[in-house]
Amino acid sequence: MSTTINPTAKKYSSAFETVALPHMNYIYKVAFHLCGDRALAEDLAQETMFIAMQKFEQLQDHAKCKSWLFVILRNLYWGKMEKERHRSATNFDDVAYGIADEGLEAEREWREGFSDDVQRQLDRLDEKYKTPLIMSILGNYSYKEIADSLEIPIGTVMSRIARGKTFLRREISKSMKSQAA
Numbered sequence: 001m002s003t004t005i006n007p008t009a010k011k012y013s014s015a016f017e018t019v020a021l022p023h024m025n026y027i028y029k030v031a032f033h034l035c036g037d038r039a040l041a042e043d044l045a046q047e048t049m050f051i052a053m054q055k056f057e058q059l060q061d062h063a064k065c066k067s068w069l070f071v072i073l074r075n076l077y078w079g080k081m082e083k084e085r086h087r088s089a090t091n092f093d094d095v096a097y098g099i100a101d102e103g104l105e106a107e108r109e110w111r112e113g114f115s116d117d118v119q120r121q122l123d124r125l126d127e128k129y130k131t132p133l134i135m136s137i138l139g140n141y142s143y144k145e146i147a148d149s150l151e152i153p154i155g156t157v158m159s160r161i162a163r164g165k166t167f168l169r170r171e172i173s174k175s176m177k178s179q180a181a
Contacts (some may be wrong), residue, residue, distance in 0.1 A: 013053075015056065015062070016052070016053050016056045019059075019062045019065045020049065020052050020053070020056065020065050020069060021049070023065060023066050023069050024045065024049060026066065026069075026138070026139065027044075027045045027048050027049065027069055027070070027073055028041055028042065028045040029138055030070065030073060030134055030135075030138055030139065031044040031045045031048070031073055031077065033119075033122065033130075033134050033138060034073075034074075034077050034127075034130065034131070034134065035077065036119070036122075036123045040080075044073060044076055044077055044080070045073070047076055048069060048072045048073040048076060049069075051072050051076070052068070052069055052072055066139070067141070067145055067148065067149045070135065070139065070149055071149050074131060074149070074150070078127070081127070118168065118172060120175075121167070121168050121171040121172055121175070122134075122168065124171070125164055125167055125168070128160060129160045129161075129163055129164035129167065130164060131150065132146050132150065132157050132160045132161050132164070133160070133161050133164035133165065133168075135149065135150075136161050143157045143158055143161075146161075
């Protein structure tokens with residue numbers, strides 16, 4: 001029995017490897033900063049790339065691949081968070097992560113330079129502020145790109161980033177003062 005390879009599928013597979021796979025590390029970093037859990041971030045990144053591979057032919061402009069991948073990731077993350085809200089049981093991994101030794105070198109590498117205090121405060125930040133802030137800081141997205149990806153007005157993006165930064169500054173300052181006392 002002879003197996004034939006679909007030339008269109010081969011074309012998209014090659015293009016996917018060239019265009020989308022280079023963003024895998026970025027997608028993982030964003031996933032980690034969104035959820036704060038390495039295992040969940042790995043799952044989200046893999047699932048994002050799997051969905052992107054399946055739907056790659058729908059991507060019209062390859063220059064917008066990074067934004068497209070982010071939208072897939074964001075939707076997956078929000079879907080998982082919505083499911084979690086409906087659960088009443090406490091997830092052991094979430095509790096264990098919260099009390100784990102944050103001084104581990106491996107965790108610091110995953111945090112990409114954020115101090116433990118900044119990451120703790122970032123984890124407390126409401127998603128509507130955290131997502132644009134992470135896109136701005138980690139992804140170097142412009143306000144317009146963030147607005148397009150999140151499907152919100154550019155003024156809202158600017159406001160949410162400013163409010164997110166204000167929250168982080170205030171909470172980190174409080175934390176530093178309480179540590180000094």
